[in-house]
Amino acid sequence: MRLGCAAATLLMLALTAPAAAVDVSVRSSQITSFRGAGLDAPVDGLIFRGGMAMRAQDDTFGGLSSLAITGSEQQVVFVTDRGNFVSGRLAYDDSNRLFGFIGVTIEPMRNSKGEILPRQYAKDAESVDTIIRDGVPVGVRVGFEHLTRVADFTLTDSVPGGAAREVAIPDWLTDARTNETLESVCIAPPASPIAGSTLLLAEDILDDDGNHRGWFLGNEDKGAVAYANSEVVNPTDCAFLPNGDLLVLERGIALFTFRMELRRVPAAEVRPGNLMQGELLLSASGSDIDNMESVAVHTAPGGETRILIGSDNNFNDWQRSILLEFALPDSPLP
Numbered sequence: 001m002r003l004g005c006a007a008a009t010l011l012m013l014a015l016t017a018p019a020a021a022v023d024v025s026v027r028s029s030q031i032t033s034f035r036g037a038g039l040d041a042p043v044d045g046l047i048f049r050g051g052m053a054m055r056a057q058d059d060t061f062g063g064l065s066s067l068a069i070t071g072s073e074q075q076v077v078f079v080t081d082r083g084n085f086v087s088g089r090l091a092y093d094d095s096n097r098l099f100g101f102i103g104v105t106i107e108p109m110r111n112s113k114g115e116i117l118p119r120q121y122a123k124d125a126e127s128v129d130t131i132i133r134d135g136v137p138v139g140v141r142v143g144f145e146h147l148t149r150v151a152d153f154t155l156t157d158s159v160p161g162g163a164a165r166e167v168a169i170p171d172w173l174t175d176a177r178t179n180e181t182l183e184s185v186c187i188a189p190p191a192s193p194i195a196g197s198t199l200l201l202a203e204d205i206l207d208d209d210g211n212h213r214g215w216f217l218g219n220e221d222k223g224a225v226a227y228a229n230s231e232v233v234n235p236t237d238c239a240f241l242p243n244g245d246l247l248v249l250e251r252g253i254a255l256f257t258f259r260m261e262l263r264r265v266p267a268a269e270v271r272p273g274n275l276m277q278g279e280l281l282l283s284a285s286g287s288d289i290d291n292m293e294s295v296a297v298h299t300a301p302g303g304e305t306r307i308l309i310g311s312d313n314n315f316n317d318w319q320r321s322i323l324l325e326f327a328l329p330d331s332p333l334p
Contacts, residue, residue: 248262
């Protein structure tokens with residue numbers, strides 16, 4: 001979460017998660033321009049496909065830190081700063097434009113005993129990706145800051161829940177107890193040279209060369225990796241393209257406004273022992289964005305591969321929960 005929000009987060013102790021799943025109505029308004037570009041116009045190395053801003057009366061909606069696709073019918077889940085799963089479905093209009101987040105339920109995450117996470121220090125979920133077996137989503141893998149750890153949860157009808165199953169991670173991550181630790185967790189797809197391996201990427205834990213430390217969880221592809229450091233942004237989420245290329249979303253502050261960059265690392269460079277350096281696909285700052293913390297790749301209703309980039313409003317009224325959508329230039333038109 002970072003960016004001066006740690007104190008505000010710890011003050012939220014009185015704002016507890018719901019005791020059980022609750023239905024929430026989310027109002028959405030479409031976003032039809034980005035950095036002065038209209039729909040289907042190029043922006044840097046991507047094509048802008050639209051987006052939406054989301055609001056809800058229920059104060060448990062917000063703090064959307066990461067996003068994963070959990071089903072073939074646009075089912076998704078966000079994880080939040082307060083240790084909640086926010087599940088629902090992305091809605092598209094007849095032109096394949098994102099316009100709503102519907103069927104939304106908010107449910108507290110649970111520990112390995114099936115009990116609701118007991119305190120804010122343990123709730124700060126910052127990353128999520130979907131576990132797929134034989135082509136079927138069966139669970140989600142969640143990364144947490146403060147009490148730094150990784151845990152798996154079962155998917156039932158595309159909605160995660162149940163008792164956590166903790167995943168072993170390196171001591172250098174477990175021992176890091178700040179809000180600048182584990183921001184990015186993503187699982188390599190079948191086309192990747194490291195298919196099935198999980199990449200853990202730290203926001204602000206640097207190696208001896210000053211680059212971001214990372215680690216691969218896997219049977220054959222296990223071990224350390226590094227990601228090139230920037231003076232202005234830090235990694236805040238990651239996602240794989242179907243061909244195995246890695247997308248890394250980075251976030252920072254420039255002149256008192258948020259800044260974001262999205263980079264693409266070729267599949268062949270995503271391996272243990274390497275220093276990953278991505279090609280810049282997209283950058284933005286100012287009013288076109290907010291605190292951009294989540295990135296996911298999915299197939300839109302028309303069959304086009306699209307990139308979703310979302311923001312975490314930190315439960316602040318002066319910030320927004322927005323979701324922007326882009327396509328690669330070589331993607332077919334929907």
